[in-house]
Amino acid sequence: MTVTLSANEAADAPEENRAARYAGLTAEGWFRILAPTLIGVLALVGWEAVVRINEIPPYLLPGPLEVWRALIREWPSLSVSLLVTLQITFAALFVAATLGLLLSVLFAQSRIIEMSLFPYAVILQVTPVVAIAPLIIIWVDDIRLALLICAWIVAFFPILSNTTLGLNSADQNLTDLFRLYRASRWQVLRRLRLPTAMPYFLAGLRISGGLALIGAIVAEFVAGTGGRASGLAYRILEAGYQLQIPKMFAALVLVSLTGIAIFLAMSLISHLALRHWHESALKDRR
Amino acid sequence: MVPATVASLEGVTKRYANGTLAVRGVDLAVQRGDFVSLLGPSGCGKSTVLRMMAGLIAPSSGRIEVAGGGETGDIGFVFQEPTLMPWSSALKNVMLPLRLAGMARAEAERRARAALDSVGLAGFEGSYPRALSGGMKMRVSIARALVTKPRLLLMDEPFAALDEITRHKLNNDLLKLWEAERFTAVFVTHSVFESVYLSRRIVVMAARPGRVVEDLAVDAPYPRGESFRTSAEYAAHCRDISQALDRAMGT
Numbered sequence: 001m002t003v004t005l006s007a008n009e010a011a012d013a014p015e016e017n018r019a020a021r022y023a024g025l026t027a028e029g030w031f032r033i034l035a036p037t038l039i040g041v042l043a044l045v046g047w048e049a050v051v052r053i054n055e056i057p058p059y060l061l062p063g064p065l066e067v068w069r070a071l072i073r074e075w076p077s078l079s080v081s082l083l084v085t086l087q088i089t090f091a092a093l094f095v096a097a098t099l100g101l102l103l104s105v106l107f108a109q110s111r112i113i114e115m116s117l118f119p120y121a122v123i124l125q126v127t128p129v130v131a132i133a134p135l136i137i138i139w140v141d142d143i144r145l146a147l148l149i150c151a152w153i154v155a156f157f158p159i160l161s162n163t164t165l166g167l168n169s170a171d172q173n174l175t176d177l178f179r180l181y182r183a184s185r186w187q188v189l190r191r192l193r194l195p196t197a198m199p200y201f202l203a204g205l206r207i208s209g210g211l212a213l214i215g216a217i218v219a220e221f222v223a224g225t226g227g228r229a230s231g232l233a234y235r236i237l238e239a240g241y242q243l244q245i246p247k248m249f250a251a252l253v254l255v256s257l258t259g260i261a262i263f264l265a266m267s268l269i270s271h272l273a274l275r276h277w278h279e280s281a282l283k284d285r286r
Numbered sequence: 287m288v289p290a291t292v293a294s295l296e297g298v299t300k301r302y303a304n305g306t307l308a309v310r311g312v313d314l315a316v317q318r319g320d321f322v323s324l325l326g327p328s329g330c331g332k333s334t335v336l337r338m339m340a341g342l343i344a345p346s347s348g349r350i351e352v353a354g355g356g357e358t359g360d361i362g363f364v365f366q367e368p369t370l371m372p373w374s375s376a377l378k379n380v381m382l383p384l385r386l387a388g389m390a391r392a393e394a395e396r397r398a399r400a401a402l403d404s405v406g407l408a409g410f411e412g413s414y415p416r417a418l419s420g421g422m423k424m425r426v427s428i429a430r431a432l433v434t435k436p437r438l439l440l441m442d443e444p445f446a447a448l449d450e451i452t453r454h455k456l457n458n459d460l461l462k463l464w465e466a467e468r469f470t471a472v473f474v475t476h477s478v479f480e481s482v483y484l485s486r487r488i489v490v491m492a493a494r495p496g497r498v499v500e501d502l503a504v505d506a507p508y509p510r511g512e513s514f515r516t517s518a519e520y521a522a523h524c525r526d527i528s529q530a531l532d533r534a535m536g537t
Contacts, residue, residue: 002406002462003404003405003406003459003462003463004406005406005407005422005425006421006451006452006455008421008449008451008452008455009419009420009421009422009425009452009455010419010422011419012419012420012421012422012449012452013417013418013419013422014416014417014418014419171369173365173367173369174369174371176337176342176363176365177363177365177369177382178386179342180340180341180342180361180363181358181359181382181383181386181387182358182386183386187386191371191382191385191386192371195371195373195374198373276373276414276416277372277373277374277414277415277416278372278373
């Protein structure tokens with residue numbers, strides 16, 4: 001007498017969506033890329049047309065082609081600044097992710113620690129970084145370190161609060177199961193609470209990626225008004241002073257593209273980490 | 287085989303912190319190798335009794351003894367939901383109790399494969415829960431409970447959420463596993479038919495407060511198959527148990 005699977009059960013198993021693919025993407029996948037691209041192209045054409053028809057001078061509003069030329073022309077100085085901003089952003093994000101994760105694990109170990117420290121994390125979050133950036137820049141001699149601290153302050157909280165929530169969201173029955181098998185605190189953390197918190201942590205990381213960039217840019221602005229910076233925000237300030245509006249736009253475009261790239265990178269990390277199991281990564285299954 | 291008590295409850299009462307009296311004065315002794323169903327309406331405390339037997343909740347008063355309960359893996363528990371770790375494959379899910387007990391990965395994997403095979407899931411080791419049907423997930427859950435070779439298998443309405451066809455099939459397969467592995471089974475259910483088909487003994491409980499009201503034997507021989515399900519004997523038992531349940535709910 002052997003136990004076998006019934007056809008009824010096997011038939012009920014969810015199957016992967018077998019929609020036709022064109023060059024690696026489904027029709028819906030292509031639409032998701034092409035539709036926004038079309039809107040973007042239309043907007044750029046419209047912008048160029050408005051600038052040309054009304055003969056708006058470049059120091060008021062440069063057309064997209066002029067911005068593109070400025071981007072090429074100024075690339076040597078802009079690329080150096082982009083690198084500086086990227087370094088600060090990613091260093092801040094890395095520190096925020098590491099510290100956020102460690103601190104949330106600490107919070108998860110004891111309610112007392114969480115209740116004692118969480119309000120201070122909130123204070124750090126609600127204090128506008130513009131307001132404290134001048135202080136930090138004065139106190140910390142190394143300007144890059146000062147900028148990093150500012151970006152970190154902004155990026156830190158979403159990771160901390162999300163991961164703390166995730167660590168406390170373990171399924172009650174699974175928790176009981178671990179208790180039944182007398183799992184140690186460490187086993188519960190490693191095999192149950194951390195995996196449960198993973199999607200929350202990654203969602204926090206996605207928010208923090210953008211925030212780290214904003215924090216870095218804001219801090220650069222503050223530092224830049226004091227003449228001490230070389231990041232993209234400083235290029236924007238500098239171009240503004242010199243009325244090189246196309247260059248200003250070019251720097252702005254780079255900031256936006258960087259933000260988009262960070263968001264896409266974090267989304268990709270999230271998708272790769274969760275693709276096997278989490279609902280958010282399983283949209284193409286029915 | 288000399289009947290030995292695997293689990294015994296004496297005068298067990300559970301009052302939750304919010305004041306609800308879940309069960310009052312429950313006496314119950316489960317013999318080794320038996321298949322006992324706890325049957326009763328919602329709120330009769332049958333799940334509470336099961337969880338107390340597992341040591342997941344402590345009784346307010348009374349005594350609970352589970353033989354060998356001191357060792358991990360001596361009790362298997364199947365929840366109403368499959369309760370699988372969605373981030374782990376079927377194999378990793380079944381390996382969990384062994385890995386928690388500190389067993390080496392290779393040995394744990396070998397046993398987990400055997401357990402998955404025994405529930406008819408050979409070939410699905412690498413599947414994630416998301417890709418399995420409700421019945422298949424429940425099979426993984428049963429494999430996980432049995433992988434430690436428990437003496438006592440506690441099941442809390444494991445098939446309640448499944449369709450009728452799958453439920454019948456899993457009932458049959460559960461009985462095959464029970465006959466092959468000789469564990470002691472305590473099965474909580476709402477269903478008269480399911481309890482009669484599976485059990486050797488049915489403990490009927492009543493609600494408010496939860497208590498045992500009747501204790502009936504189903505003395506049909508095993509193996510039980512589809513012929514038992516359509517027999518007059520089965521129908522008679524179902525009628526008796528239904529009436530017992532009516533009495534339990536009327537009082």
